[in-house]
Amino acid sequence: xxxxxxxxxxxxxxxxxxxxxxxxxxxxxxxxxxxxxxxxxxxxxxxxxxxxxxxxxxxxxxxxxxxxxxxxxxxxxxxxxxxxxxxxxxxxxxxxxxxxxxxxxxxxxxxxxxxxxxxxxxxxxxxxxxxxxxxxxxxxxxxxxxxxxxxxxxxxxxxxxxxxxxxxxxxxxxxxxxxxxxxxxxxxxxxxxxxxxxxxxxxxxxxxxxxxxxxxxxxxxxxxxxxxxxxxxxxxxxxxxxxxxxxxxxxxxxxxxxxxxxxxxxxxxxxxxxxxxxxxxxxxxxxxxxxxxxxxxxxxxxxxxxxxxxxxxxxxxxxxxxxxxxxxxxxxxxxxxxxxxxxxxxxxxxxxxxxxxxxxxxxxxxxxxxxxxxxxxxxxxxxxxxxxxxxxxxxxxxxxxxxxxxxxxxxxxxxxxxxxxxxxxxxxxxxxxxxxxxxxxxxxxxxxxxxxxxxxxxxxxxxxxxxxxxxxxxxxxxxxxxxxxxxxxxx
Amino acid sequence: xxxxxxxxxxxxxxxxxxxxxxxxxxxxxxxxxxxxxxxxxxxxxxxxxxxxxxxxxxxxxxxxxxxxxxxxxxxxxxxxxxxxxxxxxxxxxxxxxxxxxxxxxxxxxxxxxxxxxxxxxxxxxxxxxxxxxxxxxxxxxxxxxxxxxxxxxxxxxxxxxxxxxxxxxxxxxxxxxxxxxxxxxxxxxxxxxxxxxxxxxxxxxxxxxxxxxxxxxxxxxxxxxxxxxxxxxxxxxxxxxxxxxxxxxxxxxxxxxxxxxxxxxxxxxxxxxxxxxxxxxxxxxxxxxxxxxxxxxxxxxxxxxxxxxxxxxxxxxxxxxxxxxxxxxxxxxxxxxxxxxxxxxxxxxxxxxxxxxxxxxxxxxxxxxxxxxxxxxxxxxxxxxxxxxxxxxxxxxxxxxxxxxxxxxxxxxxxxxxxxxxxxxxxxxxxxxxxxxxxxxxxxxxxxxxxxxxxxxxxxxxxxxxxxxxxxxxxxxx
Ligand SMILES: [Zn+2]
Numbered sequence: 001x002x003x004x005x006x007x008x009x010x011x012x013x014x015x016x017x018x019x020x021x022x023x024x025x026x027x028x029x030x031x032x033x034x035x036x037x038x039x040x041x042x043x044x045x046x047x048x049x050x051x052x053x054x055x056x057x058x059x060x061x062x063x064x065x066x067x068x069x070x071x072x073x074x075x076x077x078x079x080x081x082x083x084x085x086x087x088x089x090x091x092x093x094x095x096x097x098x099x100x101x102x103x104x105x106x107x108x109x110x111x112x113x114x115x116x117x118x119x120x121x122x123x124x125x126x127x128x129x130x131x132x133x134x135x136x137x138x139x140x141x142x143x144x145x146x147x148x149x150x151x152x153x154x155x156x157x158x159x160x161x162x163x164x165x166x167x168x169x170x171x172x173x174x175x176x177x178x179x180x181x182x183x184x185x186x187x188x189x190x191x192x193x194x195x196x197x198x199x200x201x202x203x204x205x206x207x208x209x210x211x212x213x214x215x216x217x218x219x220x221x222x223x224x225x226x227x228x229x230x231x232x233x234x235x236x237x238x239x240x241x242x243x244x245x246x247x248x249x250x251x252x253x254x255x256x257x258x259x260x261x262x263x264x265x266x267x268x269x270x271x272x273x274x275x276x277x278x279x280x281x282x283x284x285x286x287x288x289x290x291x292x293x294x295x296x297x298x299x300x301x302x303x304x305x306x307x308x309x310x311x312x313x314x315x316x317x318x319x320x321x322x323x324x325x326x327x328x329x330x331x332x333x334x335x336x337x338x339x340x341x342x343x344x345x346x347x348x349x350x351x352x353x354x355x356x357x358x359x360x361x362x363x364x365x366x367x368x369x370x371x372x373x374x375x376x377x378x379x380x381x382x383x384x385x386x387x388x389x390x391x392x393x394x395x396x397x398x399x400x401x402x403x404x405x406x407x408x409x410x411x412x413x414x415x416x417x418x419x420x421x422x423x424x425x426x427x428x429x430x431x432x433x434x435x436x437x438x439x440x441x442x443x444x445x446x447x448x449x450x451x452x453x454x455x456x457x458x459x460x461x462x463x464x465x466x467x468x469x470x471x472x473x474x475x476x477x478x479x480x481x482x483x484x485x486x487x488x489x490x491x
Numbered sequence: 492x493x494x495x496x497x498x499x500x501x502x503x504x505x506x507x508x509x510x511x512x513x514x515x516x517x518x519x520x521x522x523x524x525x526x527x528x529x530x531x532x533x534x535x536x537x538x539x540x541x542x543x544x545x546x547x548x549x550x551x552x553x554x555x556x557x558x559x560x561x562x563x564x565x566x567x568x569x570x571x572x573x574x575x576x577x578x579x580x581x582x583x584x585x586x587x588x589x590x591x592x593x594x595x596x597x598x599x600x601x602x603x604x605x606x607x608x609x610x611x612x613x614x615x616x617x618x619x620x621x622x623x624x625x626x627x628x629x630x631x632x633x634x635x636x637x638x639x640x641x642x643x644x645x646x647x648x649x650x651x652x653x654x655x656x657x658x659x660x661x662x663x664x665x666x667x668x669x670x671x672x673x674x675x676x677x678x679x680x681x682x683x684x685x686x687x688x689x690x691x692x693x694x695x696x697x698x699x700x701x702x703x704x705x706x707x708x709x710x711x712x713x714x715x716x717x718x719x720x721x722x723x724x725x726x727x728x729x730x731x732x733x734x735x736x737x738x739x740x741x742x743x744x745x746x747x748x749x750x751x752x753x754x755x756x757x758x759x760x761x762x763x764x765x766x767x768x769x770x771x772x773x774x775x776x777x778x779x780x781x782x783x784x785x786x787x788x789x790x791x792x793x794x795x796x797x798x799x800x801x802x803x804x805x806x807x808x809x810x811x812x813x814x815x816x817x818x819x820x821x822x823x824x825x826x827x828x829x830x831x832x833x834x835x836x837x838x839x840x841x842x843x844x845x846x847x848x849x850x851x852x853x854x855x856x857x858x859x860x861x862x863x864x865x866x867x868x869x870x871x872x873x874x875x876x877x878x879x880x881x882x883x884x885x886x887x888x889x890x891x892x893x894x895x896x897x898x899x900x901x902x903x904x905x906x907x908x909x910x911x912x913x914x915x916x917x918x919x920x921x922x923x924x925x926x927x928x929x930x931x932x933x934x935x936x937x938x939x940x941x942x943x944x945x946x947x948x949x950x951x952x953x954x955x956x957x958x959x960x961x962x963x964x965x966x967x968x969x
């Protein structure tokens with residue numbers, strides 16, 4: 001038992017730690033040992049903080065010994081996507097331009113989790129600046145899918161998904177701008193939520209697209225998801241866009257009760273673009289919920305076809321400004337041997353950014369340029385409003401919307417790198433959620449014939465994460481299977 | 492052909508909030524380089540701006556004072572350009588929805604009033620200060636100024652002469668100082684003025700191509716630069732040429748403008764709404780609350796001084812030029828002394844002392860109460876005006892109360908009849924010549940004798956009484 005603490009859920013760990021059945025240090029050591037054993041295969045971690053993690057665990061143990069409350073996540077190992085600022089180690093967004101950059105502050109989520117007793121074993125791999133759907137755009141390494149090492153873990157939070165699915169840490173933090181939590185969660189067979197925009201402070205999240213970015217957890221099950229949400233949700237005076245809306249105890253929403261709940265199935269999502277095998281998995285999941293008394297309603301999201309174009313205009317426009325600050329003046333990479341400041345900007349950025357980041361900066365600069373602004377950026381903002389309205393209209397007829405997370409399971413490494421548009425299609429079912437600002441969760445709904453996880457996506461009204469969790473929890477309880485240890489990591 | 496100038500002004504004022512507009516750093520001016528900085532104003536990865544409520548209130552106060560419409564709903568935008576004085580390589584500013592719009596400011600030129608339209612006033616963050624070593628080498632950036640709240644006030648092209656531009660700037664500065672929203676110190680850069688200048692044939696409705704004159708260090712410099720530009724543009728046009736639309740600098744030593752940057756290379760700023768901030772909502776209640784804190788503005792106060800205190804236009808103008816001076820005057824008068832002498836003392840002897848010691852009225856050791864008590868001592872005959880003139884510099888230097896100093900130095904005016912009669916008799920006895928002259932009909936000799944009396948009493952004799960008594964004594968001894 002004591003050798004396999006890494007396999008436990010966050011709830012199991014914190015209960016055992018609080019009950020003094022195990023020390024936080026033992027859990028941390030188990031997790032660090034697991035990373036040592038399997039990360040050579042997965043390449044999920046880019047930096048392991050063994051010493052710091054042990055110190056954090058010892059502090060939790062000391063609190064318990066002193067009779068103080070160690071917090072609701074006492075001793076839970078939480079991996080951190082490299083897009084979040086941490087005083088420990090470096091914060092690089094897996095980009096050469098921030099190589100060696102040390103943040104002078106912790107992100108608000110890190111502060112809150114530390115306060116709750118969490119332990120941080122290290123930083124996780126991602127697509128450079130969270131731009132990508134396979135984690136192949138990392139300047140550091142290519143993370144593998146724990147279910148098939150030849151496959152990508154999804155992205156951009158691929159390191160976070162692989163680490164949780166591979167049982168390297170009970171929980172990992174990711175960020176989701178267009179599906180960067182939900183799509184890798186689906187690819188790796190874990191639970192991942194993109195909260196309502198404004199639920200989680202973005203302070204300390206290196207911005208990709210500010211109006212779309214949200215931080216969220218990857219967990220092994222829905223209960224852990226609720227547990228982490230309890231800690232990281234809530235207004236932060238450092239983030240003006242964080243919502244001043246009370247945070248309920250989400251674990252109270254975890255009741256297997258969907259009787260009378262209306263599940264909306266948007267007809268625009270169930271088309272031929274969705275593979276037959278994926279469709280079967282989703283339909284089986286819906287059947288489970290239906291058998292428990294949920295009502296199935298067909299809904300329409302008529303502007304779905306415009307979502308990808310809208311998304312890539314808005315996110316690249318914001319990114320072109322957000323990434324402008326990486327210029328070699330104050331920190332990060334600076335190209336050597338330059339004659340003047342303009343050359344310094346040009347060479348620094350050309351040498352340090354990867355292809356996808358450069359492509360998006362140029363696209364974003366273009367759509368904001370005078371003469372093009374109205375045709376692209378302004379129009380995209382209008383379409384974004386229409387997409388949001390589609391969802392609000394649909395939610396008049398249903399309580400949650402149920403869709404696949406991704407049109408296909410995880411694909412092979414290198415399969416889509418040559419074709420960015422093909423890669424962008426990985427997110428067709430997830431990006432509308434970000435454009436609408438609503439919450440979306442992905443959870444496993446079985447394995448395909450080739451042994452790769454399929455993901456079920458559940459969306460809810462803004463700030464109604466409770467209903468979302470209730471549906472997810474009910475399905476998880478009644479689906480009739482366990483994900484178990486991923487194939488590529490079995491004994 | 493006769494030409495007329497068409498001028499619009501853009502003024503940037505740093506608002507004197509305690510902290511910067513999007514972070515908690517101090518706005519203090521002369522701190523050592525890069526000490527008033529934090530991750531937010533340095534544009535470190537992962538930071539977010541939070542708007543300073545006070546900066547919004549000060550901006551709205553200016554908007555109200557300039558008769559603007561205050562936007563119920565406005566927003567911040569990103570203005571994108573690459574330059575090392577911007578930490579983020581974009582400046583958070585306001586583009587299409589400024590906080591204040593459609594106002595006006597009335598100015599007075601040559602005794603007549605003219606209304607200058609205010610297009611807009613919007614809030615933004617100031618940039619850092621770049622320093623370069625002379626002759627090349629290293630460049631430095633001081634981020635202390637980066638993020639200081641800045642209000643940009645833009646006029647309509649309503650100004651027609653350098654003189655009007657000067658009057659506009661003076662009037663605007665006076666209002667800003669009255670509102671106490673900015674130090675308006677051009678040398679420290681807390682007020683910066685730019686003029687957009689073009690000329691056109693009188694009667695023409697179209698605008699000529701304009702030049703923008705920047706980096707002028709004083710209002711009089713702006714006035715001279717505009718005069719120069721008008722003449723230069725006229726020369727260009729009359730010589731058959733065309734005015735190039737460009738930015739021009741001002742060389743104060745040579746008294747000329749010079750080309751800095753042609754407009755062709757102007758930036759495309761790619762403005763878009765700042766997604767890290769929520770819309771700026773100023774509801775009626777908040778606007779009313781800010782309006783209620785506004786002081787009486789200079790023009791209204793001047794008019795009231797004329798009617799309430801029966802002062803001349805000129806005196807009222809001088810006394811209301813700066814709010815602390817006007818406050819000083821009113822506090823003095825409220826102590827119960829007559830308005831006119833109070834005005835004379837403040838504008839005369841006290842102002843002279845302030846000028847001599849290069850002090851602002853706020854730093855003056857003579858409190859209005861103390862000045863009032865000195866004036867009261869003159870009014871009730873305790874001291875003479877002459878004594879008061881000698882007394883004021885001491886009050887000014889020491890801050891002592893007038894009453895105490897008068898008693899301490901025994902400066903109380905001699906109003907005792909028998910004492911003055913004795914002095915008068917002495918003077919008559921020792922000045923037979925002038926006495927004979929007076930008795931011989933030379934009225935002038937009386938002045939001399941009174942002067943002798945003042946001298947003998949070290950100025951303490953009540954002058955009116957001295958005059959009366961010596962006359963009586965001269966009559967007696969005849
Ligand atoms: Zn700061």
